[in-house]
Amino acid sequence: MERLTMSESVNVGEFTALPARVGVLSFAAGTVLPQGSHDQDEISFIHSGVLRAISGGQTYTLRGGDVTLIPAGEVHEAEVLEDVTLSYVLLAKP
DSSP, X not given: OEEEOTTSOOOGGGOSOOOEEEEEEEEOTTOEEEEEOOSSEEXXXXXXXXXXXEETTEEEEEETTOEEEEXXXXXXXXXXXXXXXXXXXXXXXX
């Protein structure tokens, strides 16, 4: 997992088509998201709450305002410490 900062820039003009899945999820405190991985890169935007995530062998505490990138194939899991709402984008590999 990589924590992204707002100082990193993205040239949106390079994308002519972007196959992706987008969604919003809410989890109650105490929810455990089991270990898993997927074939797409995942960008998550934490809107509110706190969760502890393990991804790529590293442990992260994520809070509202954090943005993360989980590369395709990276094993990750999480425990929700305070009710969490997040948005995610799964980017299909070309």
